[in-house]
Amino acid sequence: MKILCTGEVVVDFISENKGxxxxxxxxxxxxxxxSPLNVAVALKRLGREVAFLGKLGGDQFSQFLFQVIKKEGIDTSQIVVDPTCKATLAFVARDEAGNPDFVFFRENPADTNLRPDEVKLDPKDFSFLHVGSYSLAVEPSRSTYLKVMEDFLKVGKPVSYDPNVRASLIESKDLFVKDFLEISSKVDIVKLSDKDLEYIFQENPEKAIGKIPTREDGLLFVTMGEKGCLIKFKGEVKHVPAFKVKPVDATGCGDSFTAGLIHKYLERKPTTVEDAAEMARFANAIAAIVITRIGGVDAMPTKEEVENFLSNQIL
Known part of the structure; x- marks a missing residue:
């Protein structure tokens, strides 16, 4: 069965002037x-069957995005096209370490205007659900995706969540944090970055990680760039180091990491923190490849590329 990824699809205009x-x-x-499209493409290139739920407009940029999704072999049957809306444009500049800075341009944006009545799907037709990013922070898409998530959880389907904080697009921080805590307590996998964590709790990852509520069997991953990631699973916290590579563009790194987690979770559900660490090591490898390339979707590696990368690492 297919994995369902949900949320926004945008056009990134990435600066060629590094630094x-x-x-x-x-x-x-x-x-x-x-972010959700990056996850979907990464999963597809890892060999998974993927469908996408979201909304596009009737403008030329939406047409471009729809063609990219089709070209990647992702099921578009759950994508709603509204001719009255337009695609969101994101302009991105990168510092010397490849870390992106975003400015969004939005005019009647399609990505956050998906309504609950426009969703026609049965969770039983899918193996997994991924939710998150700013489409969960703006109405009406927030209510739409929260309902989809609840429908999947009711029938016992696993769910992953990445808040992927974009502070400039969050309408209410209090509601965003409330949603974050509630969603985290329900889903199977929570993935967020140290910067996301700082926005939510104003504390460093080591202190804040204990404040995130998770299910007894829920997995929590906090990515920290070149420092690797922290895992919390069944009360244990473990650090997994990153692979050393020369950074070019960090756009999509966190999304590729998420895809790696989902891929490994579907291979074998972890039972120990060491199992979770193996998931993180695979996810770190994907992110290490992505950061050496430009762009989100285009940077996602194939499963063979990830396996070749891992085979060349010294344990």
Whole structure:
């Protein structure tokens, strides 16, 4: 059965002037992006069957995004097209370490205007659900995706969640944090970055990780860039180091990490923190490849590339 990824699809205009901020950049490259789409593409390239639930507009950028999704072999039957809406545009500049800075341009945006009555699916037709990012922070898409999540949980389907904080698009921080705590307590996998954690709790990952509620069998992963990631599983916390590579563009790294977790979870559900660490090591490998490439969707590696990368690492 297919994995269902949900949320926004955007056009990234990525600055070609590395190390320059947006005001200093004068050349941009157009790429398909959006955190949920990055996850979907990464899963597809790992050999998984994937469907996407979201909304696109009637503009040329939406048409571009729809064609990219089809080209990647992702099931588009759950994508709603509304001619009155437009795709969101994100302009991205990168610092010397490849860390992205975003500015969004949105006019009647399709990505956050998906309504509950527009969703026609049966959770039993899918093996897994991924939710998150800013489409869970803006109405009406927030209510839509929360209902989809609850429907999947009711029938016992596993769910992963990445808040993927975009502070400039969050309408109410209090509601966002409330949602974060509630969703985290229900789903199977919670993945977020140290920067996400800092926004939510104003504390470093080592202190804040204990404040995130998870199910007894829920997995929690906090990515920390070149420092690797922290895992919390069944009361145990473990650090998994990152692979050393030369960074180019960090766009999509966290999303590729999420895809790696989902892929390994579906291979074998972990029972120990060491199992969770193996999931994280595989996810770290995908992220290490992605950070050496430009762009979100285009940067996602194949399963063979990940396995070759891991085979060349010294244990």
């Amino acid at each position: 320059a901020n947006l005001s200093q950049s004068d050349l941009f490259r157009k790429k398909a992006g959006g």
